Amino acid sequence: MFDLQGRTALVTGAGSGIGRAIAVSLAGRGCNLALADVNEAGLAQTAQPLAKSVRVTCHRLDVTDREAVSALPAAVAAAHGGLDLLVNNAGVALAGTFAQVSEADFEWLIEVNFWGVVRMTRAFLPMLQAVPEARIVNLSSLYGLIAPPGQTAYAASKFAVRGFSQALAHELEGGTVGVTVVHPGGVATSIADSARATAALSIEELERGRRIANSLLTMPPAQAGDIIVRGxxxxxxxxxxxxxxxxxxxxxxxxxxxxxxxxxxxKGERM
Structure with a gap:
């Protein structure tokens, strides 16, 4: 077992959803936390109850900001002394088909979902390699296993996370840092409601898409977080x-x- 008691984990996207649930599950196992998100209010809501049992620090972070990512290891080291677990969870969604989605929106999603994972891993790998045993956990998706229509950008990013994680695991094989890739299915988060919408979609099309997406998001985040941490x-x-x-x-x-x-x-039969 990878014993989490007394270790330190950094979780991105910790202000809500699966990131918050992972943080709660880690804290329940005695793991200290460095929580990162662009949403400072969400970070505070996650951190407040957890700080009663473990050491928690909050770090406002946009994973597309190269300078901010590069500066974060020093801040985490100063606050916690080291790092044992990096959870790259931050992610966004985008509504619309490939023909409807602009190049700028497509690039924005890839920047967050894929390049954010790569930048965070590059920034923290030396710190992780400095401890006797550490782990990198990268959140892919159900859409890193299958690629449905209407998800060209999202599926591309999550398949990229999957491939990156597998290749990195092979490169680090035999060393002290392990790699885990996670494929959550329909977890009841706000990702569908907060998805960026292309101007090519009508309000009716957007709302219908969100209704369908939300109907498939059924697993409580707490359950998903615990499955991930147990893995x-x-x-x-x-x-x-x-x-x-x-x-x-x-x-x-x-x-x-x-x-x-x-x-x-x-899917049609279930709906």
Whole structure:
């Protein structure tokens, strides 16, 4: 077991959703926390109850800001003395098909979802390698296993996180830093409601898309957070969160070209 008691973890996107749930689950195991998010109010809400049991520091961070990411290791080292676990959870969503989404919006999503992971990993890898055992946890998605229509930017970013994590794990094999990639399915967060919308979508199209997306987001974040942390404790290289992620992974492996027809029919039956 990767014992979390007394260790220190950095969690990005900790101001809400899965990031907050991961932080709560880590604190419950006695893990000290450096919490990062662009949402300072959300960070404070996450940190306040946890600070009663473990050491917690809050760091306002935009993972697309190269200078801010580069400066964060020194701040974490000053506050905590070191780092044992990096959880790259921060992410955003974008509504619209490839034809509807602008190049600027596509690049924005990739900057957050993929380059944020790469920058944070590069910035903190030396600190992680300085302790006897450490771990990097990168949040991909169900859409890092399958690629549905209307998710070109999001799926591209999450498949990139998956590939980056797997290659990095192979490169670090035999060393002191392990790598975990996580594929959450439909977790009941605000990601659909907060997704950036392209101007090409009408209000009716946007609202319909959000209703459909939210109907598929059913797992409580606390449950997802605990599944992820338990997987980290067991040094799992891949964590599938939810029945939908497990089913999608299986069907994609069995039918790598035609899986979407099967999955879309299953989705239609549930709705």
């Amino acid at each position: 980290v404790e067991r040094r799992r290289r891949r964590i599938l969160v939810g029945t939908d992620a497990r089913i999608a992974s299986l069907i994609e492996r069995l039918m790598p070209v035609s899986y979407w027809g099967v999955l879309s029919r299953m």
